[in-house]
Amino acid sequence: MYRSHNCGELNASNINTEVTLAGWVQKSRDKGFMNWVDLRDRYGITQLIFDESRTDNAVFELAKTLGREFVIQVKGTVIEREAKNKNIPTGEIEILVSELTVLNSALTPPFTIEDETDGGEDIRMKYRYLDIRRNPVKNSLLFRHKVAMEVRKYLFDLDFCEVETPYLIKSTPEGARDFVVPSRMNQGQFYALPQSPQTFKQLLMVGGMDKYFQIVKCFRDEDLRADRQPEFTQIDCEMAFVEQEDILNIFEGLTRHLLKEIKGIEVDKFPRITYDYAMKTYGNDKPDIRFGMKFGELNEFAQQKEFPVFNTAELVVGIAVPEAGNYTRKEIDGLIDWVKRPQVGASGMVYVKCNEDGTFKSSVDKFYDQEDLANWAKATEANAGDMIFVLSGPANKTRAQLSALRMELAARLGLRKPEEFAPLWVVDFPLLELDEESGRYHAMHHPFTSPKPEDMALLETEPGKVRANAYDMVLNGNEIGGGSIRIHDKATQQLMFKYLGFTEEEAKAQFGFLMDAFQFGAPPHGGLAFGLDRLVAILGGQETIRDFIAFPKNNSGRDVMIDAPAAIDNTQLQELSIKLDLK
């Protein structure tokens, strides 16, 4: 071992101890006759002192040659520091160095290895191994590890069994695009990388494994948006002989366990709201409930007057922004411009100031009197001093627009507090959603989700109204997990494929093994999956997942550090019986 202690553990109790440390030179301060070096490793920083009068001359001179990020080993004595640093655990001591070995030199790093670095995203990704030396990244990876371990502990104690499912599986056109892997031994055939272990975990239930989980990589070849990775990690879970209530309780327990063990926060029983309620109240199926600004529907109070914009709208809906009544005309215009940006897409916005004296001043005073506006204030739960913003138009679009405004205002008002956690369940998701382009219904969750028995009859007549035994866990405005009770009989599964537009042959070719399995004694079962990358980022109080992934890819799906993907040899192509077909 190159060290007797690490750089984070020595303190006043170690004074006079002979120690050996190894690590990186964080910085040095050369005062001529004295030279201090901050030695860094994963565990912390320890100050080294080289003193002309107390240090061997050769060692003293060698210390002067140390550059940033050199890897060194030192032997010396722990002594009391003159100028103590109360901010770090090792701040009371320093090491009077007697021996110094340079284990490796270092070129000057392309960015500073500091919490606030001067390196931009691109250069940090190219030299990710240097970026990982920085506390924000290093601590995020350690944090992720701790979360994963706590997940395993909780599930292990509840008798869940972690089972590894295969990575080389079969491509299915349903859902997102697969990454595929040409098979050399089976000419012209391809494996696919799993988008999730969905069918395998269901087969494990058929196989009697009963309580399954896995922390597992999944893959989706989609056009990447910011903060989306082609490979991502799920906490994947499934149980047999359970109803929705059991799943919600157990995985609410998991989240509560994490919040307690990792953040020291106790949370109450999670609120549960329906998908319909979420959409009506927050315009969003993953509402951030750390703050209010619930939607107030105003059709009743806004459509009986002479304002044609509202009279012709499917929905008139507003939110009361707390203590925003004093916004200037300029601020309000800024917000109107904000909702009119193409990303949001509103055509305009009405506002109502709720004055401290109980009166109202609105941009539509021409059409609405104080009594009307008082009704608006009541519907949006506005208080004196608030500002009501009102949008109108087609219901779904308008809700989405107002939801965007609500989130934006919350951010501006500092209501999205990273260290506050407000989890909830959204339940009763629709089974199907209409793809407006193709006019076809798609499974909202996936084709294995069971419809609510009482809604089955609607499948033929109003498929969009059928609710599923499907649920999402939402934390601070992010969907962190979702799942469903599954179909577990062949007939229903066949019916579902039929409604999703599969021919009988297609269904059999792609999912025949699952429907076969359902004939051999499939138990009722259900489960869910959490997105681990997102979960750890939120628990860590961060907006972006990238620092919680050791080696992330950029928005073109490239690993710029190793320069992948890359061309491969012709020999490899030939062995795989494929050739390039470039456009």
Place this chain on the structure above:
Amino acid sequence: MYRSHNCGELNASNINTEVTLAGWVQKSRDKGFMNWVDLRDRYGITQLIFDESRTDNAVFELAKTLGREFVIQVKGTVIEREAKNKNIPTGEIEILVSELTVLNSALTPPFTIEDETDGGEDIRMKYRYLDIRRNPVKNSLLFRHKVAMEVRKYLFDLDFCEVETPYLIKSTPEGARDFVVPSRMNQGQFYALPQSPQTFKQLLMVGGMDKYFQIVKCFRDEDLRADRQPEFTQIDCEMAFVEQEDILNIFEGLTRHLLKEIKGIEVDKFPRITYDYAMKTYGNDKPDIRFGMKFGELNEFAQQKEFPVFNTAELVVGIAVPEAGNYTRKEIDGLIDWVKRPQVGASGMVYVKCNEDGTFKSSVDKFYDQEDLANWAKATEANAGDMIFVLSGPANKTRAQLSALRMELAARLGLRKPEEFAPLWVVDFPLLELDEESGRYHAMHHPFTSPKPEDMALLETEPGKVRANAYDMVLNGNEIGGGSIRIHDKATQQLMFKYLGFTEEEAKAQFGFLMDAFQFGAPPHGGLAFGLDRLVAILGGQETIRDFIAFPKNNSGRDVMIDAPAAIDNTQLQELSIKLDLK
């Protein structure tokens, strides 16, 4: 929840309790007025009783319709069993059923769901979800889970951090063949699936993570031999600021922890032998030391006489088989035939019976006297009653042949006891091995392994003699883990690539990022990887890994259950800018 208890937990202390159970019908015995059903789940079997005189008639009649593997839910009362079964935990009680719900029916399974099944390998793989219901498979998966959890606990407690490394990386022609993944977004380019996270874990050390591990899937597109899978799981570990001794101690500790926690076995400090010693003494770099039969080299005693076969051989070597002195002529001839099979390849075999009276009887009495044979007995450590078998020929080949014979005889003599564990370290592996076909040297471990400093000078003159800081952990004749101290400076790494026949351009294109990283302050580091599939199989006392993998592939790399790999759509091919190139 469909149950109040599982099928493995009720006993005499629960008598008179009302319970709800759910599970599969293992079997039923219908005696007309009485009907017993064994209800099975993951946790065990509980006997249900339906009694004409005590059970509601509708329930009683319904019970008669239950077939094997039906999924049912029952409510009833725990009662004392008349005929107790001491062999199972629930053997003292049964459930007098009051309500019965058939949750799902089942077709007759294609093989029996019993410990000893009537299903062959192929059918069991096709219906793997039914196979998993059988105790031997189910228990193997639960066992694997427990081993993995204990690995994590041990490493977590030692401050190791589990870091997920990417699955979509870059193909490198060094080593085995890669599986590749065409990139849609980067036309004509491919990712590769990792054969191991080797370079990433080294970059984590450069990044200061210090103690890394990961239980991770790895991929090799090799022609499959029995018991080899295209995807397999490694316990992958790396540490910085360590020497070989530290790695051996920590991972010996891990194995000792597993043996103690999982098997309840305490083992002494592991023996350490060099590669050279292993090859000379066991003809094998992964010797099974649960038994003796060490090699005795006989050149000194066998080559001074008139037996031309031995006189012209590079090596004459024998083993003493304990208590085999009474083998019949027929048995001996059988063994001679066995070593002459093409798989072993010996041209003949000499034997020496060590009689109880201290005399010897051999197949070469014409050439050797009693004194010669006594020397052979001494060299092979033979006792009275043993049989010595002697092979001769080119050293390496002969050692391999005798090693095969040694293992075969140990198996026949029952010396490979599955519940006995004899771990050891083999150290000082050669850095390079000669590929006889190409005449080129290959890295024996991998190109990142550091040569022993004292052997560096031999690299130019006798590359085959350079020893590496490389080590394998061997358990019961299987290599279960291996690793090395790595090169951590650019110059040595470049030199290594040069000796392995890389041009400077090739080295830079493939591993430039790693050599770059070494310039920015790389610490000394090393590690190892265990093969989890093999490790759990051995700890589980099994020869084959297949039952420890939930969904294994067959020897053609196919998953016969889901029928993968398979053809993909032309649209998919076009999107990926590839086309088929079938021969």
